Amino acid sequence: MTAFFQPILVLLWKDILLEVRSKDLVISVGVFGLLVAVIFNFALNVSPQQITSLAPGILWVAYSFAGVLAMNRTFMREREQGGLEGLLLTPVSRDAIFLGKAMASFSFMLLVEVVLLPVFAVLLGFSILSWTLAVTIVLATLGFAVVGTLFSAIAVQTRSRELMLPVLFFPVILPVIIGAVQLTTVAVGGEISVGLNRWLPLLGIFDALFLVICPWVFSVVTEE
Amino acid sequence: MSPAKADRAVRVQGLEKSFGDWPVLWDLDLTLDWGQLLVLAGPNGSGKTTLLRILSTQVKPDFGAVSIAGFDLKRQPNQVRRCVGVVGHNTFLHSDLTCLENLVFYGRLFRLQNPGKTALEVLAQVGLEHRAGHRVRTLSNGMQRRVSLARALLHDPLLLLLDEPEVGLDGPSVAMLGELITRWTGLGRSIVMTTHNLELVKSWPGSQGHLDNGKVRIGEDRPSAVEETGPGL
Numbered sequence: 001m002t003a004f005f006q007p008i009l010v011l012l013w014k015d016i017l018l019e020v021r022s023k024d025l026v027i028s029v030g031v032f033g034l035l036v037a038v039i040f041n042f043a044l045n046v047s048p049q050q051i052t053s054l055a056p057g058i059l060w061v062a063y064s065f066a067g068v069l070a071m072n073r074t075f076m077r078e079r080e081q082g083g084l085e086g087l088l089l090t091p092v093s094r095d096a097i098f099l100g101k102a103m104a105s106f107s108f109m110l111l112v113e114v115v116l117l118p119v120f121a122v123l124l125g126f127s128i129l130s131w132t133l134a135v136t137i138v139l140a141t142l143g144f145a146v147v148g149t150l151f152s153a154i155a156v157q158t159r160s161r162e163l164m165l166p167v168l169f170f171p172v173i174l175p176v177i178i179g180a181v182q183l184t185t186v187a188v189g190g191e192i193s194v195g196l197n198r199w200l201p202l203l204g205i206f207d208a209l210f211l212v213i214c215p216w217v218f219s220v221v222t223e224e
Numbered sequence: 225m226s227p228a229k230a231d232r233a234v235r236v237q238g239l240e241k242s243f244g245d246w247p248v249l250w251d252l253d254l255t256l257d258w259g260q261l262l263v264l265a266g267p268n269g270s271g272k273t274t275l276l277r278i279l280s281t282q283v284k285p286d287f288g289a290v291s292i293a294g295f296d297l298k299r300q301p302n303q304v305r306r307c308v309g310v311v312g313h314n315t316f317l318h319s320d321l322t323c324l325e326n327l328v329f330y331g332r333l334f335r336l337q338n339p340g341k342t343a344l345e346v347l348a349q350v351g352l353e354h355r356a357g358h359r360v361r362t363l364s365n366g367m368q369r370r371v372s373l374a375r376a377l378l379h380d381p382l383l384l385l386l387d388e389p390e391v392g393l394d395g396p397s398v399a400m401l402g403e404l405i406t407r408w409t410g411l412g413r414s415i416v417m418t419t420h421n422l423e424l425v426k427s428w429p430g431s432q433g434h435l436d437n438g439k440v441r442i443g444e445d446r447p448s449a450v451e452e453t454g455p456g457l
Contacts, residue, residue, distance in 0.1 A: 003335075010332040014318070021320045082314025086375075089280060089310055090333040091302040223284065 007092040011100025016107070018077065025108055029070045033116045036062035041123040048125060055124040056184035060177055062116070064144075067109055068166050071148035074105050075156040084156075084222075094219035098149065102214070105152075106145035113137055126188040132200075133187035139203040140180035143210055147173050150214040154221055179203045230294025233258050233383050233414035234279065239288035241274055248274050250438035252288070261405060261415045261430025265422050270435045272418040273313070276385045279416065280310045293382045306334070309376035311386045315368050316375060319361035323347060323371050326360060327378055334379040346374040351400055365392045373401070384408060386417035390424055402428055 019025055040058045044050075078084040078101075087097050117137075121128045148169060155165040170177075179199045234256035241249040248271040256262055264272050277283040279292065281301045290297040293307045310316075317326045324343055331339025347353045350370040360368055369392045376384060384405075390398050405415055405428055419425055422432065433440045 006335070007333055010329065014321070014329050017325065018318060018320050077318075081319065082312065082316045083318055085282060085312065085314060086316025086330070087333070088282065089305060089308075089316070090330065091305040092333050093302075 004093065004096055007090075007096040008100040008103060011087075011097065012103050012107070015077075015101070015104035019104075019108060025070055025073050026112060029066045029108070030112045030115060032069055033062050033066040033112060034119060036065060037116065037120050037123055046124055051124060051126055052185060052189050055120070055126050055188050056181045058124065059120050059184060060140075060181050062120070063109075063113055063141075063180075064170075064173075064177055066112060066116075067141075067144050067148060068169065070105060070109055070112070071145075071152045071169065072155075072162055072165055074101060074149055074152040076161075079156055084153075088222060094222055095215040097222075098153075098215040098218040101153075102146045102149040105149050106142055109141050109145055110138070113141060130187040132183060135200065136180055136183040136187065136203070139200075139207055140176050143176040143203065143207045144173060146207070146210040146214050147176075150218055153218055176203065176206050179206070230291070232256060232291075233260070233293060234416065235289075235291045236279075237289045239275075239278065239290060240286045241271070241278060241283070242286055247438065249278075249285075252438065252440065254440065256414050256416065258414055259409050259412045261409050261417070261428060263422070263425045263428070263430055263432045264416065264418045264435050264440070265420065265432065266418075266435035271438065272435050273387055275435065276310070276312075276387050276416065276418060279383075280308050280385050281305055282310075306379065307382045309379065309381035309384045311369075311373050311376045311384070311389045313387060315360075315372035317360045317368065317371060320359060322357050322359050323352060323363070323374075324356040326371065327375060330375055331378055336379060339378075342378060343374075346377045347371070349377060349404065350374045351397075366394055366397055369393060370397060370400075373404075377404075382413055384413065384415040384417075386415060388418055388420065390419060390421060398424065405430075 037058070040062070044054060044058070046054050046058075075084065078087065088094075114137075117128050120126075148165075151165055151169040151172070155161040155168060158164045179202055182199045183203070232255055234254060236252060236254040239249050239252040239254070240247070248269075252275070264275070266272050274283060278285050278290065278297075281297060281304050285297075292304045295303040295307065297304055318329075321329065324340070324347070327343035327346065328339045331343055336342050344353060344356060347356050350373050352367060352370055352374065355363060355367065360371060363371065369389070373389060376386075389401060393401060405417075408415060409429060415430070417425075425432070
């Protein structure tokens, strides 16, 4: 068991160290998310009555687009000087390599989301003190990071990688985004047709499925 | 790692590899003994790099059987990866990490007992111990190639696969590479390397092969390294 998790932690350590040095991912993604929040705030001029219907959508549009930016960088870094090749030359299982990269993406996205959340709360006028919101963000971000890491690994091999990633990624991640919007609506005091006890387990099931399927697909696509 | 009990370092039988409709390697047989250096030359596109990439598990062959130190390439790829050290066209290094951090990172992935100590030892072997704490991006191209060589030596592999390792190296660095290769083969480890500079490697102990149109021709003075070749394209 340790043999499986050790390389995941090593990869996570390496990506965090690189991000601490360059800060390019967290800063660019954070600034982008902030801009989306400000633009939506002024474009829609959300009134207190509209908060429950508009705020969740705005929040997850910003998180989703910012997340795609982050995913674009996930394997670009490995592409420089053949870092991915170097990884594949080590006797580490492809699953562990994938999960290491996915955990790094998850950490960076979560950090950006946690920093942006109070800004959204102030601009749109909702409370962030909600367990539902916290669990939703963690579960949705996990699914986002796992699927995004897989498609980042696929897209980085293509010529128009920045375009390919969202085209491949959004159709697959759509259920997670819909679930996250629904749960956030509940968290900010709104009502939804399907209850909390449906969407929360559904997000968990999506994550579990992605955590099984994506490492396997990654192993297949990196075979050659 | 000490040389394994397998009788040969490399054994290739009936290897074939095509990219689309373009055959690169064709019915290639190759045997390399322990402690032997095989220098492969040949024109661009002759399949030198492809052969090394197959031996290092980076590319799958279409047909043929390949074993490294007795481990089958298809069935035991992770064991093969433990046995080979690779220097490719890319350095496989992260430019924002220091030399030491890069090597410790790879050392941990190879599950070395003391990656920090081993990293400093291999950096000393390539004459860069004084640059251990410097970021890779601050090093010259030649120095980065030497760190890449250190990365290949890190896990004490049985077989070194060097793809034009002399490119970008200055005179003293090439001399260091020659000494390292001589010492390595003296320890009973094997090396397959490609080069366009056959003059350079004339003084090094080993066999010279020429890869062209899917065929490997061996220097007449040392015919034992590559036993058989496939048909031309």
